[in-house]
Amino acid sequence: MTDVAREVGVTAKTVSRVLNDDGPVAVETRERVMEAVRKLGYQPNLMARNMRVGARDAAIGLVIPEMGNPFFGMVAGGVESVVRARGLTLIVGSSSESADLEQSLIATFLARRVSALMVVPSATSDHRHLRTERVAGLPIVFLDRPAVGLTADCVVSANREGARAGVAHLIAHGHRRIGFIGDLPATLYTRRERFQGYRDALDDAGVPFDRSLVETGHDQEAAQAAAVRLLALPVPPTALFAANNLASMGAVLALSRAGRRDVALVGFDDLPLAECLDPPLTVVAQDPEGMGVAAAELVLARLDGDKSKAQRALVSTRLLIRGSGEVPASR
Amino acid sequence: MTDVAREVGVTAKTVSRVLNDDGPVAVETRERVMEAVRKLGYQPNLMARNMRVGARDAAIGLVIPEMGNPFFGMVAGGVESVVRARGLTLIVGSSSESADLEQSLIATFLARRVSALMVVPSATSDHRHLRTERVAGLPIVFLDRPAVGLTADCVVSANREGARAGVAHLIAHGHRRIGFIGDLPATLYTRRERFQGYRDALDDAGVPFDRSLVETGHDQEAAQAAAVRLLALPVPPTALFAANNLASMGAVLALSRAGRRDVALVGFDDLPLAECLDPPLTVVAQDPEGMGVAAAELVLARLDGDKSKAQRALVSTRLLIRGSGEVPASR
DNA sequence: TTGACATATGTCATCGTTGACATTGAATCC
DNA sequence: GGATTCAATGTCAACGATGACATATGTCAA
Numbered sequence: 001m002t003d004v005a006r007e008v009g010v011t012a013k014t015v016s017r018v019l020n021d022d023g024p025v026a027v028e029t030r031e032r033v034m035e036a037v038r039k040l041g042y043q044p045n046l047m048a049r050n051m052r053v054g055a056r057d058a059a060i061g062l063v064i065p066e067m068g069n070p071f072f073g074m075v076a077g078g079v080e081s082v083v084r085a086r087g088l089t090l091i092v093g094s095s096s097e098s099a100d101l102e103q104s105l106i107a108t109f110l111a112r113r114v115s116a117l118m119v120v121p122s123a124t125s126d127h128r129h130l131r132t133e134r135v136a137g138l139p140i141v142f143l144d145r146p147a148v149g150l151t152a153d154c155v156v157s158a159n160r161e162g163a164r165a166g167v168a169h170l171i172a173h174g175h176r177r178i179g180f181i182g183d184l185p186a187t188l189y190t191r192r193e194r195f196q197g198y199r200d201a202l203d204d205a206g207v208p209f210d211r212s213l214v215e216t217g218h219d220q221e222a223a224q225a226a227a228v229r230l231l232a233l234p235v236p237p238t239a240l241f242a243a244n245n246l247a248s249m250g251a252v253l254a255l256s257r258a259g260r261r262d263v264a265l266v267g268f269d270d271l272p273l274a275e276c277l278d279p280p281l282t283v284v285a286q287d288p289e290g291m292g293v294a295a296a297e298l299v300l301a302r303l304d305g306d307k308s309k310a311q312r313a314l315v316s317t318r319l320l321i322r323g324s325g326e327v328p329a330s331r
Numbered sequence: 332m333t334d335v336a337r338e339v340g341v342t343a344k345t346v347s348r349v350l351n352d353d354g355p356v357a358v359e360t361r362e363r364v365m366e367a368v369r370k371l372g373y374q375p376n377l378m379a380r381n382m383r384v385g386a387r388d389a390a391i392g393l394v395i396p397e398m399g400n401p402f403f404g405m406v407a408g409g410v411e412s413v414v415r416a417r418g419l420t421l422i423v424g425s426s427s428e429s430a431d432l433e434q435s436l437i438a439t440f441l442a443r444r445v446s447a448l449m450v451v452p453s454a455t456s457d458h459r460h461l462r463t464e465r466v467a468g469l470p471i472v473f474l475d476r477p478a479v480g481l482t483a484d485c486v487v488s489a490n491r492e493g494a495r496a497g498v499a500h501l502i503a504h505g506h507r508r509i510g511f512i513g514d515l516p517a518t519l520y521t522r523r524e525r526f527q528g529y530r531d532a533l534d535d536a537g538v539p540f541d542r543s544l545v546e547t548g549h550d551q552e553a554a555q556a557a558a559v560r561l562l563a564l565p566v567p568p569t570a571l572f573a574a575n576n577l578a579s580m581g582a583v584l585a586l587s588r589a590g591r592r593d594v595a596l597v598g599f600d601d602l603p604l605a606e607c608l609d610p611p612l613t614v615v616a617q618d619p620e621g622m623g624v625a626a627a628e629l630v631l632a633r634l635d636g637d638k639s640k641a642q643r644a645l646v647s648t649r650l651l652i653r654g655s656g657e658v659p660a661s662r
Numbered sequence: 663t664t665g666a667c668a669t670a671t672g673t674c675a676t677c678g679t680t681g682a683c684a685t686t687g688a689a690t691c692c
Numbered sequence: 693g694g695a696t697t698c699a700a701t702g703t704c705a706a707c708g709a710t711g712a713c714a715t716a717t718g719t720c721a722a
Contacts, residue, residue, distance in 0.1 A: 041463030111377030132372030
């Protein structure tokens with residue numbers, strides 16, 4: 001900025017005034033400044049500016065576990081649309097489901113003085129360390145999974161209810177042996193909730209719970225292997241409930257490769273082209289974009305000074321009946 | 332930091348020394364400082380630090396057109412793995428395919444003093460304005476699509492070659508009327524290249540080009556409609572070539588809903604569960620993660636001082652034969 | 663005992679920017 | 693014509709951190 005000022009023959013302050021439309025500036029001076037700015041390719045230093053002004057900057061930080069997982073991609077998309085509409089910038093980083101990386105990402109964001117934080121917590125993280133910031137008035141909203149050790153806003157899917165509905169749907173089609181393919185680790189919030197929904201549905205129908213029908217696989221390949229193991233049981237399940245998108249993909253793959261069109265399948269979370277699969281995939285659809293939007297709106301409300309107590313928003317799910325969930329029980 | 336210093340009864344400088352492992356500090360002082368840091372929940376102000384040190388910070392900015400599109404998600408994932416391994420932080424923002432938003436995102440990143448820029452340009456953008464930065468030594472790498480009006484590093488798929496191979500595959504199965512479903516706008520780099528590949532394959536085989544077989548749809552729904560239009564032509568195509576993932580999804584949906592298993596289809600870019608579709612989808616697979624990795628490595632090399640001239644890296648594609656592309660020509 | 667040296671800490675200036683306040687000159691008013 | 697006002701610009705300090713250099717204390721060899 002000093003360079004620009006020297007070029008024009010004024011003080012840095014005057015340049016600052018031009019750039020911020022601050023005090024009065026002579027038309028001619030303004031033009032000469034603008035020209036010098038162009039000529040020198042001057043970029044105002046946001047860091048210095050924010051430091052001086054003391055204001056947290058116009059960026060909001062979002063931490064997600066995986067860039068590659070389309071579910072989080074859609075969540076981020078939802079957040080972004082809202083944040084952008086407010087003229088703020090969204091900064092996204094991924095934690096790879098590691099509590100350490102999550103914490104270091106959060107530290108990076110804080111050090112960069114973001115004006116709010118949105119976090120999809122990784123499986124093993126603890127958020128006690130964020131108490132100070134929360135008390136200091138930094139809006140923090142958790143997405144998809146609630147915070148651990150910290151009371152804070154949070155937007156989650158109706159996991160338990162959705163899973164219950166999905167499994168009840170299978171039971172309604174005559175199934176009593178229903179395999180469950182869930183996330184790793186088993187302590188993960190969404191996994192626990194969906195598992196509870198699975199138990200609920202069984203209990204509601206008086207179907208006994210069989211631990212051997214519960215399998216785990218945290219990526220598509222592992223889920224596929226899990227499905228294969230389930231189908232190889234002495235008394236195999238006649239239906240599968242896949243508790244997340246990757247598990248669904250694994251299950252679809254396993255059934256497809258094994259040519260097992262007699263096994264029913266309901267997935268949690270919708271997949272692209274689910275209706276074109278063979279058979280078309282019945283799912284308990286989440287609304288990832290809606291979650292992002294809801295969370296972002298919550299953050300903006302907090303930024304606007306909403307001081308009401310921390311709330312947990314439930315985003316409902318919808319059972320989309322397409323075929324795979326309506327395969328009747330074979331035995 | 333001053334607060335911490337006061338708490339301990341030393342100068343800010345001493346606190347700084349402790350935190351940066353700088354000069355010598357008495358063990359006892361160090362401990363007392365650390366304790367005060369914890370107690371007060373002190374967060375060093377990265378902005379102030381970077382300002383003082385003058386260094387660009389340890390963040391790399393990545394601009395992608397869409398958060399929701401899994402293709403870019405995977406690209407970002409690839410970039411991130413490499414960047415993270417170097418201890419740097421990746422900051423991602425989305426431009427919604429708008430040149431204006433892209434430019435403002437870039438400005439935001441520059442103002443934040445990222446140490447390098449990676450950009451998937453939006454369809455209509457121009458990058459002349461980045462000349463100054465490039466000359467000033469800021470590494471800038473373009474991904475998926477090359478820069479416009481600027482010579483810079485760039486990593487792209489072998490679009491033309493891949494499309495040519497995909498269309499040639501259809502021709503080899505007897506098709507001569509092959510519909511093309513491409514991106515919007517038609518001026519988009521990837522669309523142009525893939526279209527050229529389509530033309531190449533037709534020319535190679537001496538198949539006349541028919542303009543009425545070229546349709547456009549920039550999202551899944553539009554692509555589906557485009558496929559429907561193609562199939563309703565007086566002399567309809569016996570095969571379709573979908574030039575990107577959304578187009579493929581639209582085409583699959585259209586064929587599936589119309590029950591047209593007699594129409595062959597090859598998609599550009601792989602889809603999850605493509606092998607479970609009915610028929611399984613033959614694609615020209617890109618390597619989005621590989622593109623991200625390659626681009627990130629290029630950026631790191633530049634950061635390490637590689638001054639060689641701007642290069643364009645081609646990431647090759649693979650034809651994955653699964654069924655939909657081998658449907659024989661019906662007429 | 664003294665000076666050379668290392669250790670632990672402090673002082674001051676500075677990074678790029680802007681808030682608070684001062685200065686200058688010209689126009690306006692009574 | 694002197695007071696008042698306003699426009700245009702300047703001066704200085706400060707944001708939070710650190711680099712360069714200074715100071716104070718202790719240790720040890722000559």
